[in-house]
Amino acid sequence: MHDRKSRWISAAFQVLAVVTALLFTTAVMLLVKAQPLEAYKNILIGSFGSVTKISDVLVAWVPLLLAASGLLVTFAAGLWNIGIEGQITLGAIFATGMLRLLQDSALPPELIILLGFVAGAAGGMLWAGLVGLLKIYGGVNEIFGGLGMNFVSTALTIWLIFGPWKRPGVGSMSGTEPFDPSLWLPMLPGLRLSPWSLVIAIAAILIVFLLLQGTHFGLRLKAVGRNGRAAFLMGVPTARYMFLAFILCGLFAGLAGSVQVLAVYHRLIPSISSGYGFLGLMIAMLVNYQALWVAPVALFFAALNIGSIQLPIVLKLDSTLSGVLQGALVLFVLVMDGVRRRFTQKR
Amino acid sequence: MNETLLIGLAGILAAAAPVVFAVVGETITERAGIINLSLNGTILLSAMTGFTVAVSTQSLVLGFLAGALVGALVAAVVAALSITLKQSQVAVGFVLALMCRDLAYFLGNPVMGMSGPRVPSLPIPGLADIPVLGVIFFRHDILTYLSFILIAVAYLYVFKTRPGLMLQGIGERPAAAYVRGANVNRMRYLYTILGGAIIGMAGPMYSLSVKAGWKGTISGLDGIGWIALSITIFGGWSPLRAAFGAYLFAFLQWLGLVLQPQLPNVPSQVLQVAPFPLMILTLLLVNIGNAEWVDRTLAGLPEETRRLLARLLRAMRTSPPASLGVPFESD
DSSP states (O other), X not given: OHHHHHHHHHHHHHHHHHHXXXXXXXXXHHHTTOOHHXXXXXXXXXXXXXXXXXXXXXXHHHHHHHHHHHHHHHHHTTOOOTTHHHHHHHHHHHHHHHHHHHTTSSXXXXXXXXXXXXXXXXXXXXXXHXXXXXXXXXXXXXXXXXXXXXXXXXXXXXXXXXXXXXXXXOOOTTOSOOOOGGGSOOOOTXXXXXXXXXXXXXXXXXXXXXXXXXXXXXXXXXXXXXXXXXXXXXXXXXXXXXXXXXXXXXXXXXXXXXXXXXXXXXXXXXXTXXXXXXXXXXXHHHTTTOGGGHHHHHHHHHHHHHHTXXXXXXXXXXXXXXXXXXXXXXXXXXXXXXXXXXXXXXX | OOHHHHHHHHHHHHHHHHHHHHHHHHHHHHHTTOOOTTHHHHHHHHHHHHHHHHHHHOOHHHHHHHHHHHHHHHHHHHHIIIIISOOOHHHHHHHHHXXXXXXXXXXXXXXXXXXXXXXXXXXXXXXXGSTTHHHHHSSSBHHHHHHHHHHHHHHHHHHHSHHHHHHHHHHHOHHHHHHTTOOXXXXXXXXXXXXXXXXXXXHHHIIXXXXXXXXXXXXXXXXXHHHHHHHHHHTXXXXXXXXXXXXXXXXXXHHHHHHGGGOTTSOHHHHHHTHHHHHHHHHHHHHGGGOHHHHHHHHTXXXXXXXXXXXXXHHHOOOOOTTTTOOOOOO
């Protein structure tokens, strides 16, 4: 009975958080004399107004879901894997490298695409593993190690695009030479969406959900995250579990990068990670690190991103409005969580 | 010494000035036990706000005040959420880092590309004419001079004054400071907001001086806050060492530009980020002494090698304030 009441209170505060975030974003728009209702309407039409738009939202949903899935694992172990942007980028670089290596070979294209994914996953795991080693054996906090690795991965991408992998003639910010369509992940007719990437992303969140909810590994991982010292004394090899958490997150991040290359851009571009890693961190925070809510919240974030693309053209507003709303949501959820705790503690 | 080198060195000091403000502000905040992870957003938002205010009021002073105010406000949110509402400092700071960045781009849209006022150069009469030193140190604008003063004042305050000692205390052993009569959480609020105001000065220093103007996403400021955070760690929570880190970073970036003609095959963007692998390496070096396995390995070595290595590690090693990121409860 008591439990049900506190759940209602908790839900009420979450609704309050969403309302406050919307009010805040509306106030921000009024500050630049924009018309908030027009803007919200435009975002809605821009994200769900047609089959093409919906398919574009799903295209953005895939890397977000993959990133957030991986981050649930590192968060479970109490780790802030801010280096996920770099891990996505390395996945994209490795996938591109594999395709470039094999594109003129006699291998069947399906196999080359598959090997591209394998290479991408390996790239993500490599970059995450390095952050893990720095953290576990070097004493370098994963936030600062990860940030540094993010910058290095960006430099690596740009060097490859303008150096060894540059287009015939001169390298440009538009990226490397696009791959032959036979090496693209098959897409639905007339859309940019590949059903295969949807399958990969949904499988990822299901695997993580089961891993964290129903396995011994997940239980021990959470023990490491809650109280590393106690877990260690209970005989959990904490260092190995933390390292494994990084590797798993790197795997999903690497797959996200591979999808961007194999199914979306069909080449390596300078900002291939598109900030999806950082958005994934926000999603994980917003759902309070619970796997159940990741898919719908990631879909909502993807819709905001896609829906705001046409704001500059239609309403002369900057498309970063979506980022303001996303940030405000997480911020006010944190605020309301704190207020609720103070409120319920006093009783 | 040749003229290009002198001007280059002077340029490094000027380019590093905003970073110096950011790292000193963050050092003071973290000394008090609070991590303000919002730097990247704070700097962008204060740069945009400072520029907008300066353009509309034609007053540079108001522009800088606005920047500092933005920094203080964002820091106040970090303090309120982490101290009073007991949320994770890292989570709050990270969200603000992203949200303030997007706010800056969104709200800055109307003033994008406008021409605005710029802080004038202020050579110091007499001193500016000293050979060599005059060119390097005394032909800057007032902000670069202020950055020199800030380093000295922050260093003296933290290490040589009584309140500074108390500041170290609330970050290291808040319980002990509390027993000695310090209102730990109120002081943490105070230093976080003060540190935030100093960080907020970095924004207008870019948009009104070092990279004058507001050009939205291509302003070239995105990422600087994350760099400043890394430099704060590199600086081992000492204003002096943090400032050294800021200058080292500016020097390496300048070196990249100078070396560019000699390395035509390397794109300039790569040389721009060349300091980062170096940064990670130094982070590793200053932190590795804290790792447990190092002690164990050292214990197994012959006495003389062990002593030499241990001394080397201790010289490089830095440890964060013991209660950094740890909430304080008085009861």
